[in-house]
Amino acid sequence: MSPKALIPRLSRRKMLAVLAALPLVSGCLLRPDAASAQAAISANPLPSWNDGATKQAILDFVAAVTREGSPDFVPLAERIATFDNDGTLWVEHPMYTQLVFVLDRVKALATQHPEWKDIQPFKAALEGDMKTLAASGEQGLLALILATHTGMTVNEFQTIVLDWIATARDPRFKRPYTELAYLPMIELLGFLRANGFKTFIVSGGGIEFMRPWTERVYGVPPEQVVGSSIKTKFQMRDGRPELFRLAELNFIDDNVGKPVGINEYIGRRPIAAFGNSDGDLEMLQWTTMAGGRRFGLIVHHTDAEREYAYDRDTSFGRLDKALDAAALNKWTVVDMKNDWKRIFAFQ
């Protein structure tokens, strides 16, 4: 039976109800908290973007791949868009939010670990000595992550993340970190979904640090979040099945890891990718250098007043090689200061 054949069975009232429950021409169900989907269908789908070449490049791409009969038309199922998180969807300065979480967890767990005040990098973390912490490098950071992110069940960790994200505040903006999501990017996510795209997050951040809140904040459900992870182990405990988080790295979803993660978790090559740093270079290459109409976008942080200004010379979110590659590959570069009318919903 064709879907059309079903229509006569439905009353107009029922049709309206169904329509109200579904985003138009969209790949997936409307998430109640993702108000962006509706905005996307309005006459001005990207109200927080200033008119100009950047916004026009987005509109042109979406029109080209969604218009039936267009030489660049892409079938619904293949409209995959991947977004970096830190610095692309929310603020990553003065340090990655997950690092703030790590430091808070070290402090919270310190009473159970009196030895930490004498050993590095824990001592530096407890004292807020960022210089020593930075000097401990990736190994130091990994030690902190494994000490604070493992040893509990996945359910317990989810609760820890949700409690923290509800209470922690960014020191400059005095807001929950989830309010430091970029409004123009939330609109863009909704606009793409309203045009049949399936939107994924592909982040170097921890997959289980993001999943508990991405649906509420970005309209991206947990099953569409790809990130770095530690290993887990299934075991029965007191007759109940549990997944325990082990102190062992599983996957690093950054740089060359991003195309690997996209292939492993999504299994399709995106047609559009959005990043802001050298960690996104390979994802943008993998997405755009594939023949056919593709879209690559880099958020360039140029607004020290409303957010931050940084690129080639920073510890968090360095944009150097990827900025050169953007010129070479004709990726769209967002000039945050001039392209974004509003940055945060609260402003």
Add this chain to the structure above:
Amino acid sequence: MSPKALIPRLSRRKMLAVLAALPLVSGCLLRPDAASAQAAISANPLPSWNDGATKQAILDFVAAVTREGSPDFVPLAERIATFDNDGTLWVEHPMYTQLVFVLDRVKALATQHPEWKDIQPFKAALEGDMKTLAASGEQGLLALILATHTGMTVNEFQTIVLDWIATARDPRFKRPYTELAYLPMIELLGFLRANGFKTFIVSGGGIEFMRPWTERVYGVPPEQVVGSSIKTKFQMRDGRPELFRLAELNFIDDNVGKPVGINEYIGRRPIAAFGNSDGDLEMLQWTTMAGGRRFGLIVHHTDAEREYAYDRDTSFGRLDKALDAAALNKWTVVDMKNDWKRIFAFQ
């Protein structure tokens, strides 16, 4: 703006077009080849299932979790259902289809590897000596898989799989293996999707062996397939980004690996799980032993005439511990011979 506010802008004709393009009350877009979704909305949503306790258990569960106001109601976003593949969605006898593929690949590559005719387990594979092959155990099988499934790009491997799946024939049924998918299970997948479920495959089989054809056969898109995998590596080759398949295991999605894979790839706990063997035991435990209304189902192969009959004593798809656990946990057990009116679409 609320979605309802958009409705007056749409003509009735447009609404019909939109409706025709969307599955009713379904989580995701209608896949053109997944004709099951439509069948599910008809008066008899599971036409290939005989009436009886098994079919009724499915209908009762779906009614309970989808009826607004029901004490067992589950919101749309949480309606996750996971399906094993071999023996649950398609035939796994006399051996796993992927093993047939492996043996065919060994034969196809043998001219490039003259040494194979003298070393095990390749010699056994080339001679069809299944006894020696079985004696080589998991290590032997892994050697064959690594020798035949790696050393190419992911795109190249996809082409190899698609070519094989289009031409290989099951010796008993003289049909392409994809026609050995169980019609009642295809209907069940569609019925669940029509009720807002997101359906996933969670299989011990290779993730990249399944993804090229699951959408066409089951209506399950690549991004909703979880399986075993080898590692891949991103590299630029001749100025183009490529993902190369490495001769290194990444993840085994079987037994205790299934809950791990579900958590890692999906990030939500399913509310319904479908399997047929001891390899699915932990997935069924993880799904059903979680409080709230949950559904576990095991396909019991009891029909030697139309398909196969096996359970506790077989090399492929042994059903032993999981059959005992089914009784204990009140999982629904499909008696293939009596519960399924039709097994294959071609019958």
